[in-house]
Amino acid sequence: MDKFGKSQSVKRVEDVRFLTGGGRYVDDIAPLGSLRGYVVRSSVAHGTLAALDVSDARAADGVHLVLTLPDLEAAGLDVAMDATVVTNRDGTKGATPERPILARDRVRFVGEAIAFIVADTVAQAKDAAEMIELDIDDMDAHMALAAGGPVLHAQAPDNVAFDWGLGDEDGVAAALAGAAHVIAVPVEDNRIIVNSMEPRGCYAEPEGTRLHVSVNGQGVWGTRDKVAAKLGLDVADVRVTNPDVGGGFGMKAMEYPETFLCAYAARTLGRAVAWMSDRSEAMQSDNAGRDLVSTATLGFDADHRLIAYHLDTVANMGAYNSEYAQPIQTELFSKVLPGVYDIKTVYMRTLGVYTNTTQVDAYRGAGRPEAIYVLERAMDAAAREMGVDPWDLRRRNFIKADQFPYTSATGQPYDVGDFERVLARIGVEADRTGFAARRDASAAAGKLRGQGLCYYIESILGSPEETSRVDFNADGSVSIFVGTQSGGQGHETVFAQFLADQTGIPADRIAVIQGDSDLIATGGGTGGSRSATVQNTATLATVAAITDGFAAFLAEAEGVAAKDVSFDDERFRIAGSNLTPSMLEVADMARAAGRDDLLSQSKRIKLEQRSYPNGAHVAEVEIDPETGVVTVERYTVIDDFGNLINPMLVEGQIHGGVVQGIGQALSERVVYDEDGQLLTASFMDYGMPRADDVPMMYFDTEATESLYNPMGMKGCGEAGTVGALAAITNAVQDALWDRGIREVQMPFTPHRVWMMLQKNVAA
16 A cells, blocks of 8 residues: 555645635636627527627627627538437437537527627626627427427437437346336436536637637646637647636536637637636536436345346436537446446436437536436335345345456446445444434434435546656756646645655645646546546556666666666665665756756556446435425445545545535425526525535545556545435435335425425325
C-alpha cells in the first residue's frame, strides 16, 4: 500500500482559494469588455414558428449581432448537434432526428433556443429580445412516457427513439415459466434537474488568427474538436480552456448550443463574447437526469435462488437525442444489470421515447444508479413476497469471493470482491440488531420507522486512456499536467499528493495544471468515476520514465552501471556512494549539465479493463403519519473501493453522492403540465435537499484490491448516488409495510406519503 499512495487524509488545498473568493470560474474571468450573449427561448413546448422577425432587435441600442438558424447556415456552419445512437433489437440504428443549434421551423420544448442576441450588456440584449416578432402556432404536446401521441419528428413516427434489447429473451421466459416464485415489481425513477452550484457558462475570444473558447464543462478536448468542426476551422486553430468548475455531475459532460453560438459570434465580431445561464434558464435548458419507468420480473427456485431476471424499461429522451442519452439507459445501464448476484439468465428491453421536454442525459452515475435502483427495489420486494429476510436473500444469491474474476450475465468482467464481508460489516456498523428497539421507540412516539438495504456494484466508465506530464521548473517547483478536469472533487490535492507519494517531492512544491488544450495534448476529462484511477495510472508511468531517465543520468555522472542506481520513492541510492539525491536535486543537476531533455516527461496509458466498485448502504427513516414527513435518521455506508489515496476526499465524495440520492428520493421531481410547461422552474417549486434532510453518516471501507490497475483502486465518485436511492426507498417501504402499503415510488414528499397513508386507510 505504501508504494501506491500512502492513504493519508490530507485536507483539500484548493478550498482556501475557493472559500476566499479566489476561484477562477468562467464568469469571473471573462475578458473585460466582453460582449454579452442572451438566448431567446421558446415559451411553448410544441409548435411551428409562424413568424420570426429580428430586424428591430438588430437595430436596438447596444446590440451587435442577432443570430437565427438561417444566419448560421448562411455562414456555412454545421448546425446539427451531435448525438450517439444505439442499435435496435432488429439491427437498425436508433432514430437520428436533427437537433439544430437554433430552432428550425418548429420548437419542441419550453426553453429551446430560437435566437441569440449579442449586446454590450445582458440588459440591452433582453430589451432587444422584447422587440423580436415571434409567433408560434401551438401544437399538441406529447407528454406521456410511452410511444404514440403527437409526432415530434418525422424520423420517429411513433415517437420511438430506439427499441433496444440485451440477453436471452427465450431463456428468461423458460426460466420464469418454471420458477417456484415469480415477482414483478413496477419501479419509477423520477426526473431530476441537476442544479450544479455554478450554472452553465462560456466565453469565446479571438487570439490572433486562433479562437479561444472557455467553458465550464468536464473536459476540453471534445469541445475543441466540435467547435472546430462546427465552425469549419482546423483543430490547431482552436484553444479550449476549463477554469474552475462549480459542479458538473454529468450534466456538463456534453456540448450545448451556447458554446457554438459564442464561438461563432466572437469570430464574426472580432471581440470576446460571454454567456452565462441564470437559474431558471438552467432549469429549462440543462439536460435533465433519470426519468424512466420499469417493470422488473425476478424468478426464484424453491431455495430462493435467483434464476431469471427480465426487465422492461421505457426511458424519456426529451425532445431530442442529447449527446449520450441513448447509450445511458441501454448500454451503460446493462453493465450492472445483474448487480452483485450470481445469475446467468437475464433479458433487458428498453424503449426510448421522445416527449416535449428538455433532453435527458448523464447524471451522477449515468445508467448505473438506475440499474441498481430497479434491481435492489425488486430484491427487497421479492424478499417480502416470499417471506424471507432481505439481507439473507441477498447473501444467498451473492457472487462468492472464490468466483472472482467473474464474467457477469451481460459480459462484464468483475475483477474482485467480497460482498459477504462487506454485508457483515455494515450489519454491525448500522447496528442491525438494535433496530427493533429503535422501531419500538418510534412507534411509542407515534412514528413509523423503517430500515432499508442496498448492495450496489458499478462500472467505472469514460475513456480508459489518459496522459500525464511532469515538468521540473527552474524555480524548484514541479508542474503536473493532467487530462482530467476538476468539478469540485479535489483534484489539485489528490494528484499532487499522489505524485508526492511516488517521488518524495513535497506536495506544496507541486502545481496541478488542468483544462487547457494547448498545454495538454489529449485527455479524457472527468466522468464515470474515472479520474483518480486512470489519471494516476498515467502518473505512475510518467514517474517511471522520470526515474529511469534520472537513474541513467546519475549512473553516467558517477561512472557506475545503471543497475547500481535505485530509487526508494524519496531518494536515489547509488551503490558504493554516499550520494543520495532527491528528485528535485537530480533535476537541478540535470539542468546544470544542460540535460533539459530530462526535465519534462510525458506518458500516455490505456487501461485494458475497468474496475468495479461495490458496497452496501443502510438507511433508517422515520415517518410522521400525521404529516407524511420522512426523516432520514441514520445512514451507514461500507464500500469496497480498493486502495485509497486520500480517505478524507473519498468520504467527501460519498457524502455528496448520498445527499444527491437523498434529494431525489425525498424531494426532487420535475413536473410539467399537460401542455409541456415546466412547473418546477425555480427553487420555490423544485425541492433541493437541505442540510436538515441529511443525517450524520458513518462511512468506512472494506477493500479488495482491483486487478485491473497497478494501484488496486476502483473509483468512488458516483458510488454514493448509486447506493442511496434504493436504500432510502427500501427503508420507506419497510416503514409503511405494516400499514398495508405495498408500492412506494419516489420522491417521498410529505404530501405523497400522506396520500399513500390516506388511500390505504380509505381502502
